[in-house]
Amino acid sequence: MIPVSAIQQKIEQLRETLKQHNYNYYVLDAPTVSDYEFDMMLKELQDLEFKYPEYNDPNSPTVRVGGAVTKNFETVVHDFRMYSLDNSYSKEDLEDWEKRIQKILGEVSLEFTCELKYDGASMNLTYENGALLKAVTRGDGFQGDDVTANVKTIRSVPLKLNGDYPERFDIRGEIVLPKEGFIKMNQERIANGEDPYMNPRNTASGSLKLQDSAEVAKRPLECLLYSIVGERLGISTQYDILKTARKWGFKVPSEAKLCKNTAEVMEFVEYWENRKDDLPYEIDGVVVKVNSIQYQEELGYTAKSPRWAMAYKFKTEQAVTVLKTITYQVGRTGAITPVANLEPVLLGGTIVKRASLHNADQIKKLDVRLGDTVFVEKGGEIIPKITGVDFTKRTSDSLMTNYITHCPECGTELIRKEGEAQHYCPNYYGCPPQITGRIQHFISRKAMDIEGLGAETVELLYKEGLINDYADLYDLTKEQVLPLERMANKSAENLINGIEKSKGIPFERVLYALGIRFVGETVAKKLAKEYKSIDKLMVVTKEDLIQVDEIGEKIAESVIDFFKNEQNVVIIERLKKHEVQLEISTENLQNQTDKLKGYSFVVSGVFEKVTRNELKKLIEDNGGKVASSISTKTSYVVAGDKMGPSKKEKASKLDIPLITEEQFLNML
Incomplete structure (x- = not known):
């Protein structure tokens, strides 16, 4: 009989050996043992783990086989x-982006890290104490799906890290399906009489949502990493992030390059x-990032994208097909959005049957007609659009x-307001798609996030006369929804519980959920x-609204019109009775003051007591405004270590006071 300590030692030794072989094969692409030898060691480890479950480890190499x-x-x-990236399509776009950066940072010396833009499924991996804690899809950027069990089967994802790493951090990348593996998968499907998969990207994304991780393990997925996120990581450049991630054991492609200017970027x-x-x-392109992490932090984000990164998209693929009908x-x-219904055509790896025509002006500009042979492109590689007509093929009776x-x-x-491109149906409370559309917006993830309730169920509830507004x-x-089609006891319970839970959603998200025109999340x-x-x-009043930062006439008018509508007021009163959060909670109010109201701050440099993001939050929580660049409207510049000399010079020129982190905290 082998002593217990010897068994434990053997298990740990096998795990460490297999981990190293995994890394050699899938990350370094330099295997040192045959597949047979590797499989035999893995089988031995599986047998030992089965016999001695007390030595179970959630990050053992055996999880790679799934189950x-x-x-x-x-x-x-x-x-x-997780933000999305702005797109550029020309050298001029990149140069304009660089000018916007220089306007914020001042005339500083910039370097750019260029990386290939992999066409896969975005993934966020969280590591704690060097072990994989969770893997979450991008989702809507704020939240995603936990697919940890499936991602653990991907052999290029390290379950345990090497070297000196932070206690906790996130690392981001793309789950991709290599071309060779995709071809083999399709050959097998065709041999089995099944339809082939359409493209590697969609197949990779779909694989992550398979319910059985053993099935995921059979697919040759890989994870390519490119971004480390966390507090006080001690890494000063994007290029160093890539090198550091490689040292820790991640698969980081070697094609990235450090460029000194946009001319080198274009090369x-x-x-x-x-x-x-x-x-x-x-x-499908190249991602260009400002190399300095300090500059990235100073540049910050817009509502949707980082200001310090840009995706340069390769020339768009075009297809030719026939326009059959136009629906609205x-x-x-x-x-009202006009939609072109097309003869199905292959474009960018997917079959396209519909394309946007945007509005009446676009139809007139293109002079597009039924029966026309049209050119179709994927706008930003996502939404197909008609870009032109082949007039040589138009018939005389067109x-x-x-x-x-x-x-x-x-x-x-329909009505069309002056200065607006789209036509509108003014039947706000009587037009079915408007009614269900508003409710679907209300329940969406970024709004009330009602679990157990989807777009189809909303349509069904409306059709059955159970709902007419949110x-x-x-x-x-539960008794009302239980008889609905495909509604079982558990799903009915989940739906009612999800609605009840949404009463805790904070006021700013409820306000967004109301669906006031032009009132987005920000x-x-x-x-x-x-x-x-x-x-x-x-x-x-409209005049008061316009005084609020970034609220223009269009938004102000829309807000006033919304509350003028008596039906909207009745709905809000009903929401109040149901205890939906229609004011900022006392707890949140306690953390907010008006101490800095009327003051505008620019935050620059590196800080000791609080992070840059914490500092910005303190400004906003106390009624101040955070601006990205120094102007005559700036009240103070909070200056940290390594503040750029051009910013100091501009502040001095405009006579803007520079205050230290300590002085700012004393203001509060």
Whole structure:
């Protein structure tokens, strides 16, 4: 009989050996043992772990073979938001971006890290004490699905790290399916009489949502990493992030390059645009990032994207097909969108059957007609659009397209406001797609995030006469929803519980959920912060609203119009009775003051007591405004270590006071 300590020692030795072989094979692409030898060691470890479960380790190399079954993927909030990237398509776009950066930073010497833009599924991995804690999909950027069991089967994802790493951090990348593996998968499917997969990207993304991780383990997925996120990481450049991630054991592609200017960036772009087909993975462009992490922090983010990064997209693929019909969709705000229904055509690895025509002006500009042979592109590689017509193939009996005059859903005559491109159906409370669209917006993830309730169920509830506005959701009972199609006892319970839980959603998200035209997430936050409650916002004047930072006439008019509508006021009163959060909570108010109201701050440099983001939050929580660049409107510059000399010079020129971190904290 082997002593217990010897068994434990043997298990740990096998794990360490297999971990190293995994790294050699999948990350370094330099195997040192045969597949057979590796499989035999893995089998030995599996047998020992089965016999001695007391030595179980959730990050053992044996999890690579899968076996965990996930029925429902849990939604997890990201510790750090996952932003999307702005796109550029020309050298001029990149130069304009650089000018915007220099305007904020001053005339500083910039370096750029260029990386290939992999066409896969975005992934956030969290590590704690050197072990993989969780793997979460990008989702809507704020929260995603926990797919840890599936990601653990991907052999290029290290389960335990090497070297000196922070206690906790996130690392981001793309889950991709290499071209060779994709071809083999399709050969097997065809041999089995199954339809082939359409493209590697969608197949990689779909693989992450398979319920059986053993099935995921059979797919040759890889994880390519490119970004480390966390507090006080001690890494000063993006290029060093890539080198550090490699040292810790991550698969980081070697093609990245450090460039001194946009001319060098364009050389890198052109080089890879001509050689992208030689790569083992699909790419659709190049990601350009400001190399300095300090500059990245100073540049910050817009509502959607980092100011310090830009995706340069390769030339768009074009297809030619025939326009069969034009249909018109009605959005939740009543906006009408014309949609071209096409002869199916292969474009960018997917079959395209529909394309956007945007509005009446676009149809007129293109002079697009039924039966036309049209050119279709993927706008930003995502939404197909018609870019032109092949007039040489137009028939002599072709008729000009007349834009519709009445709503296709309710028959109401359409209106078009001066200065706006789209037509609108004004039947706000009687047009079915507007009614269901508003409710679907209300329940969406970034709004009330009602679990157990999706777009189809909303349509069904409306059709059955159970709801006519979003306040009706809170009157629903389990007995009412149980008879609905595909509604079982558990799903009915989940739906009612999800609605009840949404009463805890904070005021700024409720305000966004109301669906006031032009009031997106950022504007909703500003209004909630300024007015603190729906009651105060309902009686505000247009003149007052325009005084709020970044609120223009268009938004102000829309807010006033919304609260003028008596039906909207009735719905809000009903939401109040159901105890939906229509004011900032006492707890949040306690952390907020007006001490800095009327003051505008620029934050620059590196700080000791608080992080830059914490400092910005303190400014906003106390009523101040954080600006990205120094101007005559700046009240103070909070200056940390390594503040750029050009910013100091500009502050001095404009006579803007520089204050230290200590002085700022004393102001509070």
